[in-house]
Amino acid sequence: LAKTTQPISMDSYEGQEVNITCSHNNIATNDYITWYQQFPSQGPRFIIQGYKTKVTNEVASLFIPADRKSSTLSLPRVSLSDTAVYYCLVGVIWAGTALIFGKGTTLSVSS
Amino acid sequence: GAGVSQSPSNKVTEKGKDVELRCDPISGHTALYWYRQSLGQGLEFLIYFQGNSAPDKSGLPSDRFSAERTGGSVSTLTIQRTQQEDSAVYLCASSTRVDEKLFFGSGTQLSVL
Numbered sequence: 001l002a003k004t005t006q007p008i009s010m011d012s013y014e015g016q017e018v019n020i021t022c023s024h025n026n027i028a029t030n031d032y033i034t035w036y037q038q039f040p041s042q043g044p045r046f047i048i049q050g051y052k053t054k055v056t057n058e059v060a061s062l063f064i065p066a067d068r069k070s071s072t073l074s075l076p077r078v079s080l081s082d083t084a085v086y087y088c089l090v091g092v093i094w095a096g097t098a099l100i101f102g103k104g105t106t107l108s109v110s111s
Numbered sequence: 112g113a114g115v116s117q118s119p120s121n122k123v124t125e126k127g128k129d130v131e132l133r134c135d136p137i138s139g140h141t142a143l144y145w146y147r148q149s150l151g152q153g154l155e156f157l158i159y160f161q162g163n164s165a166p167d168k169s170g171l172p173s174d175r176f177s178a179e180r181t182g183g184s185v186s187t188l189t190i191q192r193t194q195q196e197d198s199a200v201y202l203c204a205s206s207t208r209v210d211e212k213l214f215f216g217s218g219t220q221l222s223v224l
Contacts, residue, residue, distance in 0.1 A: 032211045043115075043202050043215025044154070087154070089213075093142050093206050098167050099213070101146070101154040 004088045004102035011108050018075045020105050022088030025069050030095065033064060033071045036087045038104070044087060048073065075107075083109045113137075115216035117203050123222045124193055132188040132219045136205030143186050144206075144213065145178060149199045157201075160186065193223045 005023040012018045024033070032051055036044035048055055050062040050071070061074040075082055085104040093099065116135040124130050136143050145157040156170035160180045171177070175194075180186040190197055200220050204213040 034211065034213075036213070041217075043204070043217055044213070045215065046212045049211060093211050093213070094161070094208060096161060096164065096167070098156050098159050098169060099144065100156050103153040 003100075004090055006086075006088055006102055006105045008103065009106045009108070011110070012078055014079055014109060014111050015077050018078050018082075018107060018109075020073045020075075020086055020088075020107070021070055022073070022090075022102070023070050024088070024090045027068050027090050028092075030092050031068075031090050032092060033062070033068075034089045035060070035062065035071075035073045036089060036101075038085045038087065047086075078107075078109045080109050080111060083107060115203055115205050115214050117201075117216035117219050119219060120217065121220045121222075123224065125224055126195060127192055129189065129191045130193055130221065132190075132201050132221070134186045134188070134203030134205075134216060136184065136186070136203070137207070137214055138184075140205035140207045140214070141183060142206040143180060144204045145186070145188050146202045146204065147199045148202060148218070154202065157188070190221075193221075195223050197221060198223045 034049040035047045037047050038044040048060045048062045052064050055062045063072040085106050087101050087104040091099045118133045141162045143160040146154040158178045159167040175191045178188045200218040202218045204215045
């Protein structure tokens with residue numbers, strides 16, 4: 001099981017770009033890299049997923065280097081509503097093994 | 112339903128009592144996970160069901176915890192002889208073979224007095 005390491009917390013201001021990096025040195029060949037966002041009193045929700053290179057959707061970008069031992073979630077122009085905990089998850093649901101979440105990164109956005 | 116449904120949303124019980132927590136996954140989702148989240152902490156894996164395969168119970172913290180999934184759909188997590196340290200939010204997630212995304216319910220807040 002690929003273990004992930006993220007910063008415990010990050011602070012930012014509205015309008016700034018935020019980059020959260022996750023280390024996963026023992027990622028397996030078939031593993032996907034998926035990021036989830038969690039607000040208080042809610043379950044995590046999917047943000048973005050990738051396997052290699054760069055992925056972009058309407059809310060974020062995900063950068064994955066060639067060796068796939070790390071990944072960076074990029075949130076453009078954050079707002080107060082982006083204050084949440086962000087989890088990096090590495091694994092394959094259909095591999096038949098448990099998906100283990102890391103401790104997550106608490107992002108605090110101030111005005 | 113449109114999403115993963117968990118019930119009850121809140122459960123208060125006395126130490127030593129048994130509790131049952133229910134999860135209704137999204138229709139057609141064959142993978143189902145249970146996680147526990149203590150206050151201010153990350154998600155702790157408990158158990159994983161995938162189709163008709165034997166569940167992965169490696170995360171269950173003690174033999175007081177058990178879970179079943181009937182008919183490949185609804186799942187029930189049972190905690191026997193509850194202890195105060197069992198107080199946490201219990202989250203359920205489901206997934207389909209179409210993609211690798213987990214869809215989470217809103218959780219059950221369990222408080223053991």
